[in-house]
Each structure stands twice: as C-alpha cells, then as structure tokens.
Amino acid sequence: xxxxxxxxxxxxxxxxxxxxxxxxxxxxxxxxxxxxxxxxxxxxxxxxxxxxxxxxxxxxxxxxxxxxxxxxxxxxxxxxxxxxxxxxxxxxxxxxxxxxxxxxxxxxxxxxxxxxxxxxxxxxxxxxxxxxxxxxxxxxxxxxxxxxxxxxxxxxxxxxxxxxxx
Numbered sequence: 001x002x003x004x005x006x007x008x009x010x011x012x013x014x015x016x017x018x019x020x021x022x023x024x025x026x027x028x029x030x031x032x033x034x035x036x037x038x039x040x041x042x043x044x045x046x047x048x049x050x051x052x053x054x055x056x057x058x059x060x061x062x063x064x065x066x067x068x069x070x071x072x073x074x075x076x077x078x079x080x081x082x083x084x085x086x087x088x089x090x091x092x093x094x095x096x097x098x099x100x101x102x103x104x105x106x107x108x109x110x111x112x113x114x115x116x117x118x119x120x121x122x123x124x125x126x127x128x129x130x131x132x133x134x135x136x137x138x139x140x141x142x143x144x145x146x147x148x149x150x151x152x153x154x155x156x157x158x159x160x161x162x163x164x165x166x
Contacts, residue, residue: 002049002080004033005165008042010055010066015124016087019154020054023085026158027052039069045076050083050165056123057088057105067108074112081165083117084109085157092122092148117164119157122148 005027009020017038024036035048045051055066070077086105090098102120124147 002047004035004048005161006042006045006048006051006053007034007036008039008051008053008069009037010039010063010069012056012058012063013124013126013129015149016054016056018124019085019087019121019149020052022151022154023052023054023158023161026155027161030159030162032162039065042069042073045073045080048080050081051077052083052085052161052165053109054085054087055105057086057090057102060101061105062086062109070109070112077113081116082113083119083161083165084115085119085121087121087123087149089123089148091120117161119154121154122150124149 007020007024007027009016011017011020021036024034027034039053053066053070055062061067084106086102088102088105090102092098099120103118106115106118126147
C-alpha cells in the first residue's frame with residue numbers, strides 16, 4: 001500500500017541531511033507517514049505515494065549518488081509526485097545569477113523525472129570539516145563560510161508539500 005512519503009537525500013558533510021530532516025519533521029507534524037533515508041539506503045519505492053529528494057550542489061551539480069538514484073528509479077518515480085530541493089552556497093547572496101546557477105543544478109534530474117515542486121536553500125559551509133580538495137575549491141571560488149540555512153524557509157516550503165504531492 002502506498003501510504004508514505006519518502007524524503008531521500010544525498011549529503012557530503014551533513015548539511016543537506018539536516019535540511020531533509022527538517023522537511024520530514026514538518027511533514028510528520030502534519031500527520032504524514034514519512035521515511036527519511038539517504039538515497040543509498042532506498043531499495044524499494046513501492047510503499048511510497050510521493051517522494052521528496054534533495055542534494056547539495058557540488059561543482060554546479062547534484063551529487064552523483066542523488067542523480068544515480070533518480071536514474072535508477074525513474075520508472076517508479078514517474079508514477080508518483082516528486083519534489084526536489086537543492087542546498088548550496090550559490091544562493092547565499094540572494095542574487096539572480098546565484099539562483100539561476102542553483103536552479104541549473106537540477107537540470108539533469110529534471111530530464112529524468114519532472115518534479116511537481118522545487119526549492120533552493122542556502123547551505124552551511126564549515127571549512128574545518130572539508131577535505132583537502134574541497135578546501136582548495138572553496139578557496140578558489142571564494143565561497144562564504146558559515147551557516148546560511150533559513151530554517152523558516154525550509155519549514156514553510158515543507159508545510160506546503162502535502163498539497164503538491166497528493
């Protein structure tokens with residue numbers, strides 16, 4: 001029986017997992033049956049009536065594991081309402097160019113499964129947690145460090161999802 005909503009996510013340093021957790025919490029508080037899982041832990045979609053899938057934006061794209069998940073399950077995902085969210089530092093300044101780049105991060109997954117809803121959220125960047133390579137990239141692109149997640153925006157978006165994923 002398809003009675004649950006799947007909130008699946010890819011994450012690199014935990015920020016997107018925390019955003020996914022907040023989305024799941026809001027859905028649960030509204031009475032929804034929700035499973036919160038990393039994309040790599042999802043093997044069967046038959047019990048879900050909808051899916052919310054999120055990924056951080058890394059080098060302008062979703063993480064490979066999120067893209068692979070959608071590609072692998074696209075047949076099943078096309079049968080249910082799907083919402084996407086992306087978390088990244090490109091939307092921190094609130095400018096049109098950053099939002100355009102962040103939106104473009106979802107282009108590949110949109111080709112596989114068209115979402116009924118999308119959202120972009122600023123992320124968290126803590127240089128001390130990064131790998132050597134990621135530190136070099138952050139320095140090169142001059143990404144701002146800090147926690148820029150707007151929890152009110154995340155919760156507001158999540159509270160509107162039940163109507164969109166019915």
